[in-house]
Amino acid sequence: MVLTKEMEEEEKRLVEESEKKERELMDEVDGAPVSQTSSGRPKRRTRKAVDYSEESEDTVNDLEKYLEKLQKDAEFQASSTPVVNMVMPIDAQINLKLQNTLMLLKRCCNHPYLIEYPLNPSGEFMIDEKLVESSGKFLILDRMLPELKRRGHKVLVFSQMTSILDILMDYCYLRGYEYSRLDGSMSYAIRDENMKKFAADPEVFLFLLSTRAGGLGINLTSADTVIIFDSDWNPQADLQAQDRCHRIGQTKPVMVYRLITANTIDEKILERAAAKRKLEKMVIHKNKFKGSKADLNNRKSSLDVAELVELLKSRDYDKAVKGTKEKVISDQDLQFLLDRSDFKNQGKTRAKRGKDGVFKVLAVTDDSSGISL
Numbered sequence: 257m258v259l260t261k262e263m264e265e266e267e268k269r270l271v272e273e274s275e276k277k278e279r280e281l282m283d284e285v286d287g288a289p290v291s292q293t294s295s296g297r298p299k300r301r302t303r304k305a306v307d308y309s310e311e312s313e314d315t316v317n318d319l320e321k322y323l324e325k326l327q328k329d330a331e332f333q334a335s336s337t338p339v340v341n342m343v344m345p346i347d348a349q350i351n352l353k354l355q356n357t358l359m360l361l362k363r364c365c366n367h368p369y370l371i372e373y374p375l376n377p378s379g380e381f382m383i384d385e386k387l388v389e390s391s392g393k394f395l396i397l398d399r400m401l402p403e404l405k406r407r408g409h410k411v412l413v414f415s416q417m418t419s420i421l422d423i424l425m426d427y428c429y430l431r432g433y434e435y436s437r438l439d440g441s442m443s444y445a446i447r448d449e450n451m452k453k454f455a456a457d458p459e460v461f462l463f464l465l466s467t468r469a470g471g472l473g474i475n476l477t478s479a480d481t482v483i484i485f486d487s488d489w490n491p492q493a494d495l496q497a498q499d500r501c502h503r504i505g506q507t508k509p510v511m512v513y514r515l516i517t518a519n520t521i522d523e524k525i526l527e528r529a530a531a532k533r534k535l536e537k538m539v540i541h542k543n544k545f546k547g548s549k550a551d552l553n554n555r556k557s558s559l560d561v562a563e564l565v566e567l568l569k570s571r572d573y574d575k576a577v578k579g580t581k582e583k584v585i586s587d588q589d590l591q592f593l594l595d596r597s598d599f600k601n602q603g604k605t606r607a608k609r610g611k612d613g614v615f616k617v618l619a620v621t622d623d624s625s626g627i628s629l
Contacts, residue, residue, distance in 0.1 A: 366486055387423070398431075411483060421465075425437065451476065482497070494529070
């Protein structure tokens with residue numbers, strides 16, 4: 257059954273105006289008379305010349321006013337309570353497209369609010385404790401961030417999804433944290449302002465960044481902690497994000513934490529990334545790749561079977577810390593996770609790499625539900 261309805265007067269007027277404009281454009285291209293030169297040759301179409309010398313200071317002032325307006329709008333948006341622009345009915349349905357199942361699974365692992373963000377009766381985003389309790393990764397963050405702030409650390413949080421950054425902004429609003437943000441939708445002026453604010457203001461201890469936009473070309477040596485909220489299939493993207501702290505001028509040891517939801521697509525992504533890293537290590541191994549033709553022909557410079565096996569068995573983490581039912585992570589395990597005494601005792605910015613690596617992995621198990629993080 258097909259239901260039809262005639263157009264209203266306003267709709268008819270808009271359609272007629274659109275068709276009229278389209279005919280004018282078509283006539284200008286196809287039906288317009290072609291001008292000719294004095295010799296009878298058709299004139300060629302060229303771009304209209306622009307005399308930039310006529311640009312006055314008024315144009316520059318207009319640009320500055322426009323940039324100031326954008327800055328004020330961004331400041332107002334950052335300082336205001338996050339609300340939705342329209343009131344959705346309570347019985348509204350959510351339609352999900354399953355064309356990209358992996359992306360949907362990643363959303364489920366990161367936060368269920370990426371699928372459905374609950375609203376209060378007035379139509380605003382519901383920002384309460386359930387925002388933290390609904391996600392295992394947010395439970396871990398909620399335990400780590402207060403302690404990191406108390407110790408005077410500055411933190412970079414990287415995520416592949418800008419929608420996660422939106423939820424993290426709501427979390428900061430809930431906890432009263434001062435933060436900065438950087439993603440691909442921001443202008444260079446706002447990005448520079450946010451980076452300066454993060455470096456200069458001691459109260460701003462949290463910087464929310466998208467991995468792609470914030471992973472290249474910026475210097476954030478004021479931070480000494482990196483939290484990768486969700487991993488990338490390409491391990492180099494995460495490594496480049498970590499390098500925002502490891503820049504010239506960094507004087508403090510840097511800790512990198514990666515949040516992984518166990519037995520989910522997160523583990524598969526990490527396994528693929530680790531396999532790529534192992535292949536890279538086998539092809540370009542430390543002190544085994546010099547690039548000269550003589551070294552390529554020298555069998556002694558290549559890896560033997562034992563070294564290859566050791567590389568394949570190597571891990572990028574050191575120990576696992578299990579939580580309890582009462583807390584997502586105990587106070588003792590939290591202190592162990594945030595401990596940096598091994599870095600300070602060695603007097604280096606990175607720990608001495610052992611056979612099993614240098615990273616610590618947090619594994620939280622809930623025996624009642626069988627779910628681990």
